Amino acid sequence: MTATQESSKAQTPALFRPRLLIETARVRLGTYDRDRDLPHVIGQAALPPPGDAMLRLAEEEAKEDRDRRDGVTTYRPARHVALLVALIAEGRLAGVFAP
Template sequence: MTAHSHPDLTQILAELRRPKLLVRAARFGLRDYNRARDLKRLMRRNEAPRPVSALIELIAQEAELEMLRKNGEAGYSLTRHIEILIAVMAEARLVRIMAATPKSTDLSAT
């Protein structure tokens, strides 16, 4: 599955509006993001899913957290929200890289 399979992901990410401090905290945390370690924990899985699948699920989780934040719900976790935003940013970057990387099946042509 490629980013081209889900053109709406690009639009969803482009339209995402969150408080600057939340985004700044997530950007700061990007440098310490470790996909193998963090994604499994955040998604509560034994294995990390493919980047597009992970991004779709992470966007849904982030939307739920944003709703809880806006409604002032007691179950809202700022820490988890930042961690999910970090993962969204990292996975989106990985999906963009994968979409831009040509897939060559004939290595003898190089």
């Protein structure tokens, strides 16, 4: 495991999310296309390396989850699922999550 993989793994918290969110993300994983989906999810055209993308996605997903838990009216389940899909896919590409 490379230093980047070790760093990414150490900084990635375990995900404990509602079953429906996780299962929906798993279903959508099969259609994830990094070149198409990641720019929309992170809001930038340039694609960062998978480990860097994963860390950024983890931060954004954690914020989205806080909004869900707090009942924030701007919470969007579709965005939350998209973040989870990208987070899991990028984690796999970075070698942090098992395929």
